[in-house]
Amino acid sequence: MRSFLLAASAALLVACAPPAPSADVRAAAEGETRIDGAVTQIEDGAYPQFTVTIQPETGEALALYLNAESGADLNAQEPGSFAGQNVIAYYTTTEDLALADLRTASGAALLPADGPAPAADALAITGTLSGAGAVTAGDLPDVITVTDADGIALNFEYYVTPEIVAANGQQVTARYQPGERNEITLLHLAGGAQR
Numbered sequence: 001m002r003s004f005l006l007a008a009s010a011a012l013l014v015a016c017a018p019p020a021p022s023a024d025v026r027a028a029a030e031g032e033t034r035i036d037g038a039v040t041q042i043e044d045g046a047y048p049q050f051t052v053t054i055q056p057e058t059g060e061a062l063a064l065y066l067n068a069e070s071g072a073d074l075n076a077q078e079p080g081s082f083a084g085q086n087v088i089a090y091y092t093t094t095e096d097l098a099l100a101d102l103r104t105a106s107g108a109a110l111l112p113a114d115g116p117a118p119a120a121d122a123l124a125i126t127g128t129l130s131g132a133g134a135v136t137a138g139d140l141p142d143v144i145t146v147t148d149a150d151g152i153a154l155n156f157e158y159y160v161t162p163e164i165v166a167a168n169g170q171q172v173t174a175r176y177q178p179g180e181r182n183e184i185t186l187l188h189l190a191g192g193a194q195r
Contacts, residue, residue: 025088025186025188026073026186028090029090029185031092032090032091032092032185032186033090033091033092033093033182034088034089034090035054035056035062035064035088035089035091036056036057036086036087036088036089036190037054037055037056037057037061037086037087038054038055038084038085038086038087039052039053039054039082039083039084039085039087040053040054040055040061040084041053041083042079042080042082042083044079044080046139047068047139048067048068048069048070048139048140049065049066049067049068049139049140050065050066050067050068050079051063051064051065051066052064052065052066052079052082052089052184052187054087054089062182063182064089064091064182064183064184065181065182065183065184066079066183066184066187067140067183069140070183072183072184072185072186072187073185073186073187073188074186074187074188075187075188075189077187077188077189079187082187082189085189085190086189086190086191087187087188087189087190088186088187088188088189088190089184089186089187089188090184090185090186091182091183091184091185092182092183092185093180093181093182093183094180094181094183095178095179095180095181096157096178096179096180096181097154097155097156097176097177097178097179098156098176098177098178098179099111099156099157099158099174099175099176100115100116100117100118100119100122100175100176100177101117101118101122101173101174101175102129102164102167102172102173102174102175103172103173104167104170104171104172105170105171105172105173110161110163110164110167110172112161118175118176118177119177121177122175122176122177123175123176123177123178124173124174124175124176125146125148125152125154125173125174125176126146126148126171126172126173126174127146127147127148127149127152127153127171127172128146128147128169128170128171128172129144129145129146129164129167129168129169129170129171129172130144130145130146130147130168130169131143131144131145131155131168132144132160132164132165132167132168133165133168134160134165135160135161135162135165136159136160136161141157141158141159141160142157142158142159142160143155143156143157144156144158144160144164146172146174154174154176156174156176
């Protein structure tokens with residue numbers, strides 16, 4: 001009788017256990033962080049950019065950046081198909097400098113006037129602008145660089161306009177807010193179950 005109870009208890013534990021992760025999910029690479037949870041929101045930016053919000057079982061929801069054309073492993077799924085689904089996600093965290101203002105040495109503004117004003121605590125770098133040799137042609141921003149006299153170079157993702165192209169190779173002052181970008185490298189359904 002005791003062995004029957006043990007076997008029944010073991011079967012009940014297996015039946016109540018959460019589904020195992022997808023067998024085809026690889027181990028996290030160095031620098032990747034894993035999060036398991038339900039996708040509560042997918043915001044479609046300018047394609048191919050999305051913000052995917054994942055709510056883990058415990059803790060706060062996490063908004064992750066997804067570039068659908070970056071080579072992220074989506075297991076042959078479209079980004080929108082993850083809405084409301086339990087998922088396994090891997091992501092990397094990198095520095096993300098938000099360009100708030102860009103001016104020539106004479107003080108002429110190079111960014112659109114209708115954008116938000118830089119925060120009072122915005123940081124600044126003055127140096128030579130590079131990487132802005134042509135107007136942005138695609139859906140994704142280009143990377144422009146400001147290198148100061150000491151050789152410190154800061155990169156900013158931004159849609160290059162004709163005004164910025166005209167300042168390429170010249171002295172500029174960039175004001176920016178430091179931040180982090182959590183970018184999805186893998187997004188798979190977790191056992192195919194819905195939450």
